[in-house]
Amino acid sequence: MSRVVVVGAGLAGLTAATDLSRAGVEVTVLEARDRVGGRTHGIEVAPGAWIDAGAAYLGDRHTDLAKTIADLGLKTVPTTMRGQSRFVLGHGRVTREGRFPPLSAVALGDLFDRLDDLVQRVRVDAPWRSGIPDDETAAAWAQRELTRPDARAFFPLFLGEMMAADPADVSVLHMAFYLASGGGLRYLNAFEGGAQDSRVDAGAHQLCRRLADGLGPGVVRLDTAVHTIDQTGRSATVHSASATYTCDAVVVAVPPALADEIRLLPDAPVRRTTPGTAPGRAVKVHLIYPTPLWREQGLSGWSVNADGPLMSTVDDSPAYGEVGVLTGFVTGREATRYAALTPAEQRREALAQAAAIFPSLPEPTGFQVSNWVTERYSRGCYAALLGPGDWNLLGPHLTTPHGRVHWAGAETSTEYFGLMEGAIRSGHRAAAQILAQHRPQQA
Amino acid sequence: MSVEGVSAIFGRVLQVGDVGSESDFFTLGGDSLLATRVLSAVAREYGVELSFDDFADAPTPAALAERIASLR
Ligand SMILES: Cc1cc2nc3c(=O)[nH]c(=O)nc-3n(C[C@H](O)[C@H](O)[C@H](O)COP(=O)(O)OP(=O)(O)OC[C@H]3O[C@@H](n4cnc5c(N)ncnc54)[C@H](O)[C@@H]3O)c2cc1C
Secondary structure: OOEEEEEOOOHHHHHHHHHHHHOOOEEEEEOOOOOOOOOOOEEEEEOOEEEEOOOOEEOOOOHHHHHHHHHOOOOEEEOOOOOEEEEEOOOOEEEEEOOOOOOOHHHHHHHHHHHHHHHHHOOOOOHHHOOOOOOOEHHHHHHHHOOOHHHHHHHHHHHHHHHOOOHHHOEHHHHHHHHHHOOOHHHHHOOOOOOOOEEEOOOOHHHHHHHHHHOOOOOEEOOOOEEEEEOOOOOEEEEEOOOEEEEOEEEEOOOHHHHOOOEEEOOOOOOOOOOOOEEOOEEEEEEEEOOOHHHHOOEEEEEEEOOOOOOEEEEOOOOOOOOEEEEEEEEOHHHHHHHOOOHHHHHHHHHHHHHHHOOOOOOOOEEEEEEOOOOOOOOOOOOEEOOOOHHHHHHHHOOOOEOOEEEOOHHHOOOOOOOHHHHHHHHHHHHHHHHHHOOOOOO | OOHHHHHHHHHHHHOOOOOOOOOOOOOOOOOHHHHHHHHHHHHHHHOOOOOHHHHHHOOOHHHHHHHHHHHO
16 A cells, blocks of 8 residues: 545545555645635734634544644633523524523523433434434424423524534434534533634634645645546546545545546446435624623623524634634524525615624624635535434444545534534544555565 | 422433432523423423523522412
8 A cells, every 4th residue: 555545625525545655655745726724714814814614623532633733733722601691583683791691591591401312312423223203304293302492492593603504404312412422512502611612813714735745745636626536447536627646545535425426447336325315504794893892891792693694603813913803603504595695785785683682792803704605515504403213324324435445524423523623533534444454565 | 299209300300310409400400491391290280380580580499489378
């Protein structure tokens, strides 16, 4: 074994490439975009002030991510969430301490009890063996299980925030699996001490940049979309429009919907998605201010809103420097609607809503939209959403190689599925699989 | 209705054993999400629906039991 081609220069692909390269394998990474990073991407909102257009948050249980961050000489900074929150949930504008919405606590507790019951029952390593019937969507489940109006009202907002999903987009099994895989309800929901405890200082996109740099010049080929992987001969050949690469093994580290666009010769017995697999849908709206002005007003910048486009807002100001950034999350069906607006309409809607949530703030000095709904090479953000029956069909083959083709990506990790941590774990796993199966010729 | 009953709810939600009657829920690692689960259990077991603010004002088993008793 001497040559491996990695398809996709996101966290998963670059992690696999780094492990293989360290083991003495000759690696080439083919990336469709004109940049590395995939679903991590940085935007410079002021000179030297970077924010995350894509993945941003991490917590202490994301141990492989923490190791990568440390190895690359990067640092994390805590998310700041001090002061009062705003809620616009159909009873006017409410300001209160903490992130707890002004809805019936008993109704929300009842919702979380029911979700936690599912989380406790799901088998994270093999969700299809959980004994949870996999024939209904989260929407059907909510319709049946949730009787209290406040629970029904809050559930779609919660799922939008957690998974960028509409309840109709996911199976109840996938919802339960996702919540369990990420560490459970409390951990996934929490900022301090939870999955949103910190960010990568100056942007998560730096991880991929530094991983790519570490591979050395010429290893990562940008603007190279792979369309075919042929292993009918004695080796594998990987085809893009401009070149063909011959190798002993391939790591396909792209989101499942895009993996299924790649032609496999011979075809795999099971593909990576079904017609019922939906893309997560997310748009981030960044409102940029000269400083985090809301902090001086005793506000945290956190808000939760029943109407779109900004379903929630969060203080995403860079840790150093003056600039203040409020990031608004637009998710699910609302993201699809918003993504289709003209830039002028997007701006008008977001600014009007920001003014209604935070009337004491001036108009922002900068405005950016990170539209992941239409990203040709993501097709599912934050991640792919499995529908009814999908786990049963796809789950058993999640990490099974197809001949010389190995699968990686955040959606192939049952641990921290769909997160940066899951992507990195999948990259390590795919590299280990290759090294175990095809011993390098010489150490 | 007893302080022990409320302590047991705290213990179940926080997944810790033996919660003292004067222990503060938030000091024991509770947060607002878990607090709602205490309140749904209280509603089920004692038929009393408390708000999050009620709980924030009475975050120990003793204080919460008193609050529940006063409403029954
Ligand atoms: C808005 C948003 C917010 C998020 N928030 C968080 C968060 O706070 N915390 C967290 O942990 N995670 C978050 N995530 C999820 C996280 O970004 C992903 O789980 C992770 O980055 C996925 O890494 P990956 O390597 O598996 O896939 P990707 O990053 O998607 O990388 C795949 C790469 O393959 C390339 N590619 C695709 N098709 C081809 C082809 N045919 N040929 C060649 N190359 C191809 C793509 O261009 C891409 O670069 C968020 C995602 C989004 C979009």
